[in-house]
């Protein structure tokens with residue numbers, strides 16, 4: 001039986017509804033929750049719903065609950081599945097790898113590690129005109145750790161900059177760069193905590209300025225700090241900087257999908273170059289065409305020294321991540337064997353998935369497609385902004401989009417409203433074309449009031465229409 005029928009349009013969430021829950025699953029939802037309550041830690045989850053939602057299947061841009069009800073997914077495993085769930089091409093490649101060379105110790109060489117490294121390195125020569133090398137590890141946080149080590153190894157400095165609202169992972173080292181105090185609070189004092197700098201969040205400018213007239217006031221403030229011999233950043237007599245690098249999310253992810261003004265990073269880079277600070281672009285969440293470019297930093301006409309990446313590298317089929325750096329920083333003379341290594345860091349299943357992902361991106365014009373779909377989606381959101389007073393602003397770049405929930409005054413952040421929307425979205429009782437469905441949203445932001453939308457880059461226009469309709473229903477319901 002189909003849940004939502006195809007009706008001459010491009011909606012691809014046909015699913016079989018099971019006839020009876022008991023006949024299909026060995027454990028019911030409530031049994032799973034009972035066992036989980038008894039035996040699972042809560043420490044490795046992000047959100048704390050009292051009763052976590054159980055899903056049983058996924059396909060394309062949909063997840064399916066135990067009733068077979070489809071949920072349009074605008075979160076996609078925190079941006080890890082940009083090419084959609086169960087993408088056949090990536091799946092077939094992984095299965096072939098499992099049948100061919102599924103396991104190999106990382107000091108031996110095999111084809112796909114080399115070929116994936118070549119793809120990423122050549123993609124960066126094309127984009128930035130820079131030769132470089134690629135280094136892998138098993139997750140985004142580990143890629144951040146490796147980048148921190150790389151910066152220390154090259155600059156012999158252990159202090160770095162990061163942004164208000166920045167998120168770079170939760171290992172101890174990565175937590176030093178992750179701005180929110182709540183991430184560090186239970187773990188004591190962090191001696192190497194980054195120097196946090198205001199992000200260009202122009203809708204809520206930390207300096208109370210207006211974007212069109214501020215002349216990058218926030219960057220000028222940082223320059224002033226560097227110029228002050230007593231501010232702690234730079235020793236003007238020996239021309240020595242206390243800091244090795246600035247870790248940057250070119251579009252802020254967990255901070256709430258905030259897009260800086262076009263010229264911002266060029267201005268920032270001038271300051272960093274003047275005082276000898278490396279530019280590390282964290283593309284873990286915004287990479288792989290989320291914003292319509294392989295790397296989101298490409299929108300800002302700046303050449304990074306280091307790029308970290310993860311999540312959608314394998315389309316969620318293997319926890320592989322990594323970093324690329326300019327040759328000068330990462331060549332074997334300065335970065336020899338064993339500088340960082342983890343048993344699974346060069347695993348062949350991940351490399352094969354990553355290779356197929358990169359090939360898929362090379363063979364389709366996602367740059368045009370994501371730009372067009374992103375504009376279409378954002379236009380739909382702007383219509384909702386005009387209709388619903390409780391939407392303060394909508395914005396985005398490519399398919400990285402946000403909606404800010406606000407109070408009646410149209411500006412004050414309203415975390416309570418966001419909470420209600422998140423609750424309603426997962427009930428599975430919205431309707432589209434007369435059928436029951438739900439929607440999966442993500443949240444983030446400096447003020448805990450933004451819905452962040454992270455659809456697969458393969459989402460269809462009809463599915464975007466469905467998203468707009470369902471978000472409209474949610475705001476109508478809670479307002």
Ligand SMILES: Cc1ncc(COP(=O)(O)O)c(C=O)c1O
Nearest residue numbers: 139140141167168169253284285
């Ligand atoms: C920008 C950014 N950097 C780093 C990380 C950490 O990656 P992981 O969760 O794979 O450790 C994340 C995760 O959300 C992220 O969004």
